[in-house]
Amino acid sequence: MQIIISHVNTDFDALASMIAAKKIYPDAQLVISDKLENRVQRFLNIYRDLFDFVPSAHVDWDQVTDMIIVDVASLARIGKLPTDFDPQKRNIVVYDHHPKDEKDVLYDEGIVEQTGAAVTLLLEEIQKRKLPISKFEASLFGLGLYTDTGNFTYNNTTARDLKAATYLLEQGMNLEMVQRFSEQTLKPEQQEMLNHLLANTVIHEVDGLEIAVSTYELEKFQNGLAMVTNKLLGVKGTDAAISVVKMKNTVCVVGRANSERITLLPILQKLGGGGHKHAGSATVKKGDKEAILHKLINDLELMLQPAITAKELMTHPVKTLTPDTTIEEAGRLMYRYGHSGYPIVEDGRLIGLITRRDLDKGNHHGLGHAPVKAYMTTKVITIGPDATLEEIQELVIEHNIGRLPVIVDGKIVGIVTRTNIIKVLHNDVLADKNSQEGLTANELIEKMEEQLPEEVYTLLKEIGEVASELNTPVYLIGGIVRDMLLNRPNHDIDIVAEGDGIELARGLQNAYGGDVLEHESFRTATWVHPSDLSIDITSSRLEYYERPAALPQVETSVLGDDLQRRDFTINAMAIRLNEESFGELIDPFGGQHDLQERKITILHNISFIEDPTRIFRAVRFEGRFGFSMDEQTEKLALESIDKVKQLTPHRINEEMKRLFSEGKPQDVIHRLFDLQVWQQLGIDEKQLEPSIAAAETLQKIHYELAQNDSNLPMDDWPDWFDYFLLPFYCNSSLHAAERFALKKKELKLLEEIMDVSGNKQCEESMTPGDYHLFLSGHSDEAILFILAADQISHRQSVIDYLHHRRNLTKYITGSDLVKAGLQPSPFFSEILLRVEVSQLNGDISSKEEAEKWLEEYLCTL
Known part of the structure; x- marks a missing residue:
C-alpha cells in the first residue's frame, strides 16, 4: 500500500503538498494527522468532503510498502509510528524544502531542495509530467505557496516559487480564496498602526452585517495600510473593515470585506477610488478626514447586496429515509444519488441524520442489515429558510457539519450542504446576483416575441397561465433557450413541469381542448393543441449511471436536478413560463456567461465518464457555434477518453x-x-x-x-x-x-x-x-x-x-448467348464482361457490331 503523509500540526503547505503528491501518485492513500493548524482546520471544515483522507491513527503500518513524505524529511515529525517500524523495508519518497538535517530519513526517491514552499517542488514535477490540475487545486496549492512564503516576502522565497505562482494563476488560482484563508505578518510600525485603529473602531450594523470603521492620523506617510486593514478585519471578525487614515495632508481609505453580500466599490468610487469587490482603496489629497468619515458612514448601505438565504441555497424537495431503512439500502441510495448524508424522518418530522461515515461504521461491523436509526445522529442542527449565507457558513465551520436541514413548522422543506455553500462561494452567478451581466425578464420576453412564431409564443403564455392555476412551476428548457440567446432559429419546444407533467397536460386540454397522449412511466405527456401543434410536457427528472458509459436510469425530481443532468452549461438554462414570473431566466451554472465567452463548459467533473458521448457533442457544438471547450473541459475529455471504448x-x-x-x-x-x-x-x-x-x-x-x-x-x-x-x-x-x-x-x-x-x-x-x-x-x-x-x-x-x-447499352444478354448455342454457365459472365470492355474501348457501338464480335469470339474458343 502506498501512503502520502506530512508532519503533525499540518499547515497549508503540508496539505497542499499532499494533494499535489496525489496527482503524481494517484494510487496512494492520503493520511492526515489529527493535529491541524487552525487555518487548515477551518478550511477543511468546509472542504473536507472533497478529499479522501485516512486518519494516521487508522493506518495499518504492516501493509505500507511505499511512503511519500512531503514538507518534512524527519520521521519523528509525522506522528507516532509503531515501535518496530523499519523505514528500510519501505520505499521512501521525500519532497521537502527545509535545510537538510542529519536526523532526516534516508530516502530512495524524491527532491529535497530549499525553496520557499514544499509545494513548489511538487508543482515543478506536475508541470514536467504535464498533469492537469483543476482551478480548485490551483487555489489550494496557492494557499500553501503564499502562506509559507509570507506572500513572497520571507527571505527563503525563491524565483522558483514565483514561477510556481505564475503557473497557478494560469491554471485559474482563486486569489480571493487564498486571501480568505491565509494570514499576513505585520512589521512593528504596522502593528502599532493596527493597535491605534483597533482602539478607534466603531462597528456599524447594517441589514444584519457588521462593518468596522476605524480612523487614525499620522504625521508622516506609512505603507502597509491594506495589510493592516486586512488584519483589522480578521481581529474584529466583522463582515467588512474600512480604515480612514490621514497621512500628512492626504486621507487614505482602504476597505476589505469577506462577505458575498458586500461590494466596496460604490463607496470607494464616490471618493475617486476603486479596486475589487472585496478589496479596494481611495486617496483624497488635502481631504478632510472627519468629513470623509461622515460621508462614508452615511453611504454604508450602498455596499450591500440582498442576502443570499437558505431558501435560495437549499436543495428541495429533500430525499429522506425512514428510521427502519437498512444501512445497506441507505448506502445504495447514497451511491445512486451522489449524496453523503440523509435526513431521517418519521411521521413527517425530522428525528436524525445519517452520514456516509456513519454507514461505514455499521458496514465495518457487518451490520448492513441493521436500521439506520441505530447509527444516526439525533442532535441535529437546523436552520430556517431565512438564514443567511454568512450564518450558515459560521454554523458549518463552528460545528464541522456537512449539512443543515431547513425546517418550517417542524417539517423539513429543504437542506443546505457543503456543496451548496461551495457552489455559491465559487460561482459568481448566485453570489453576485445583483451584478449579473445578462438579459432581464423583459428583454428575454422581447426576444421570445421576435424569434418565436406568434402562435407558439401565445401557446407558451397559455401553458404558463394554466400551470399557475395548478400551482405547478413550468419552464421552457433545452436548446431553444440557448439558441434564443444566440439569436439562432430553433422551434423545438421542450416544456418541463416541476411536478406532474400529465396533470398539466390534462389541465391544458380542459382549458383549450385538443388531445393528450399520456406516458405513464415518467409522468410525461404530449398535448396536441386544436391547431395540431404538438407540445411534449416532461416532468423534471434526474439521472444516475450504474456504471460508466451505461444508459442512464431516470427518476422524477426538481428543476435543479433536471438541469444538473444535462451536458454543458449552455444547455442547462430554462425560461420560466408561469404567469407571475414569465420570462425569468434560470441559469444556475453560468450558461449565459459561457455563451458570451464562446465556451463549452462541462457541468461536473465526472460527466464525460458517466456519458462519453458528451465528448462527441462538445465537438459538435464547437463546430456549430464556433465555440471552444474551456481548458478544464478539454482536460476532462482527454482524461475520460478511454471510456469511449465502452460505448x-x-x-x-x-x-x-x-x-x-x-x-x-x-x-x-x-x-x-x-x-x-x-x-x-x-x-x-x-x-x-x-x-x-x-x-x-x-x-x-x-x-x-x-x-x-x-x-x-x-x-x-x-x-x-x-x-x-x-x-x-x-x-x-x-x-x-x-x-x-x-x-x-x-x-x-x-x-x-x-x-x-x-x-x-x-x-x-x-x-x-x-x-x-x-x-x-x-x-x-x-x-x-x-x-x-x-x-x-x-x-x-x-x-x-x-x-x-x-451509359453502357446492353447489346448482348444471356439470352443471346443461349441462342448462339451456349449452355448457361459462369463462363457467361466473362463473355458479357468482354463485350462491355469492347464497348468502353469504342470497338463496339451497335447491336450488329456486338453480334459480330460475339461470333468472332466464339470461333476462337
Missing part, C-alpha cells in the same frame, strides 16, 4: 453521423484526433494529414461531379460513413472499422473498399475498358472513396470510366 458501436455511429452531417468533415477528423478519439476506436497511428487531405478530396470530387452535371447519381454521396472510414483507411486500420458497419449497405461498402484497395492497377492511367476488367463489380461509391483516400493522380480518367460505365 456500443450503435451509439458511436449515431454520434458520428451527427458530427459528419453537421460539421466540416476535415475539421471533425482533426478535432477527434486532438481528443484521441480515433485511437480508442482501434486506429494504430496518428496519420492526421492524409485523413484530412482525403476528406477534402472527397468533397472536391463531389463538388466537381455536381458542377459537371454528371450522370452519376451521387446526390446522397458522400455519406457520413465514407468520412468515418477515412481515418481507418489512411492509418491502415480498416479492419478495426468492421464492427461499426452495422447496416448491409455499410458492410458492403467496407468489403468493396478492402477489395479495391488491394488492386494497385487503379493508380495507373488506362482505357475505360481496362479499368472495367477489375472494377466492374464495384460500386461508384467504393471507387470514388479509393480515388480520394489514395490521392490517385489519374483520378479524372477513373471518373470518366465511371461516367461511360453508367
Whole structure:
C-alpha cells in the first residue's frame, strides 16, 4: 500500500503538498494527522468532503510498502509510528524544502531542495509530467505557496516559487480564496498602526452585517495600510473593515470585506477610488478626514447586496429515509444519488441524520442489515429558510457539519450542504446576483416575441397561465433557450413541469381542448393543441449511471436536478413560463456567461465518464457555434477518453453521423484526433494529414461531379460513413472499422473498399475498358472513396470510366448467348464482361457490331 503523509500540526503547505503528491501518485492513500493548524482546520471544515483522507491513527503500518513524505524529511515529525517500524523495508519518497538535517530519513526517491514552499517542488514535477490540475487545486496549492512564503516576502522565497505562482494563476488560482484563508505578518510600525485603529473602531450594523470603521492620523506617510486593514478585519471578525487614515495632508481609505453580500466599490468610487469587490482603496489629497468619515458612514448601505438565504441555497424537495431503512439500502441510495448524508424522518418530522461515515461504521461491523436509526445522529442542527449565507457558513465551520436541514413548522422543506455553500462561494452567478451581466425578464420576453412564431409564443403564455392555476412551476428548457440567446432559429419546444407533467397536460386540454397522449412511466405527456401543434410536457427528472458509459436510469425530481443532468452549461438554462414570473431566466451554472465567452463548459467533473458521448457533442457544438471547450473541459475529455471504448458501436455511429452531417468533415477528423478519439476506436497511428487531405478530396470530387452535371447519381454521396472510414483507411486500420458497419449497405461498402484497395492497377492511367476488367463489380461509391483516400493522380480518367460505365447499352444478354448455342454457365459472365470492355474501348457501338464480335469470339474458343 502506498501512503502520502506530512508532519503533525499540518499547515497549508503540508496539505497542499499532499494533494499535489496525489496527482503524481494517484494510487496512494492520503493520511492526515489529527493535529491541524487552525487555518487548515477551518478550511477543511468546509472542504473536507472533497478529499479522501485516512486518519494516521487508522493506518495499518504492516501493509505500507511505499511512503511519500512531503514538507518534512524527519520521521519523528509525522506522528507516532509503531515501535518496530523499519523505514528500510519501505520505499521512501521525500519532497521537502527545509535545510537538510542529519536526523532526516534516508530516502530512495524524491527532491529535497530549499525553496520557499514544499509545494513548489511538487508543482515543478506536475508541470514536467504535464498533469492537469483543476482551478480548485490551483487555489489550494496557492494557499500553501503564499502562506509559507509570507506572500513572497520571507527571505527563503525563491524565483522558483514565483514561477510556481505564475503557473497557478494560469491554471485559474482563486486569489480571493487564498486571501480568505491565509494570514499576513505585520512589521512593528504596522502593528502599532493596527493597535491605534483597533482602539478607534466603531462597528456599524447594517441589514444584519457588521462593518468596522476605524480612523487614525499620522504625521508622516506609512505603507502597509491594506495589510493592516486586512488584519483589522480578521481581529474584529466583522463582515467588512474600512480604515480612514490621514497621512500628512492626504486621507487614505482602504476597505476589505469577506462577505458575498458586500461590494466596496460604490463607496470607494464616490471618493475617486476603486479596486475589487472585496478589496479596494481611495486617496483624497488635502481631504478632510472627519468629513470623509461622515460621508462614508452615511453611504454604508450602498455596499450591500440582498442576502443570499437558505431558501435560495437549499436543495428541495429533500430525499429522506425512514428510521427502519437498512444501512445497506441507505448506502445504495447514497451511491445512486451522489449524496453523503440523509435526513431521517418519521411521521413527517425530522428525528436524525445519517452520514456516509456513519454507514461505514455499521458496514465495518457487518451490520448492513441493521436500521439506520441505530447509527444516526439525533442532535441535529437546523436552520430556517431565512438564514443567511454568512450564518450558515459560521454554523458549518463552528460545528464541522456537512449539512443543515431547513425546517418550517417542524417539517423539513429543504437542506443546505457543503456543496451548496461551495457552489455559491465559487460561482459568481448566485453570489453576485445583483451584478449579473445578462438579459432581464423583459428583454428575454422581447426576444421570445421576435424569434418565436406568434402562435407558439401565445401557446407558451397559455401553458404558463394554466400551470399557475395548478400551482405547478413550468419552464421552457433545452436548446431553444440557448439558441434564443444566440439569436439562432430553433422551434423545438421542450416544456418541463416541476411536478406532474400529465396533470398539466390534462389541465391544458380542459382549458383549450385538443388531445393528450399520456406516458405513464415518467409522468410525461404530449398535448396536441386544436391547431395540431404538438407540445411534449416532461416532468423534471434526474439521472444516475450504474456504471460508466451505461444508459442512464431516470427518476422524477426538481428543476435543479433536471438541469444538473444535462451536458454543458449552455444547455442547462430554462425560461420560466408561469404567469407571475414569465420570462425569468434560470441559469444556475453560468450558461449565459459561457455563451458570451464562446465556451463549452462541462457541468461536473465526472460527466464525460458517466456519458462519453458528451465528448462527441462538445465537438459538435464547437463546430456549430464556433465555440471552444474551456481548458478544464478539454482536460476532462482527454482524461475520460478511454471510456469511449465502452460505448456500443450503435451509439458511436449515431454520434458520428451527427458530427459528419453537421460539421466540416476535415475539421471533425482533426478535432477527434486532438481528443484521441480515433485511437480508442482501434486506429494504430496518428496519420492526421492524409485523413484530412482525403476528406477534402472527397468533397472536391463531389463538388466537381455536381458542377459537371454528371450522370452519376451521387446526390446522397458522400455519406457520413465514407468520412468515418477515412481515418481507418489512411492509418491502415480498416479492419478495426468492421464492427461499426452495422447496416448491409455499410458492410458492403467496407468489403468493396478492402477489395479495391488491394488492386494497385487503379493508380495507373488506362482505357475505360481496362479499368472495367477489375472494377466492374464495384460500386461508384467504393471507387470514388479509393480515388480520394489514395490521392490517385489519374483520378479524372477513373471518373470518366465511371461516367461511360453508367451509359453502357446492353447489346448482348444471356439470352443471346443461349441462342448462339451456349449452355448457361459462369463462363457467361466473362463473355458479357468482354463485350462491355469492347464497348468502353469504342470497338463496339451497335447491336450488329456486338453480334459480330460475339461470333468472332466464339470461333476462337
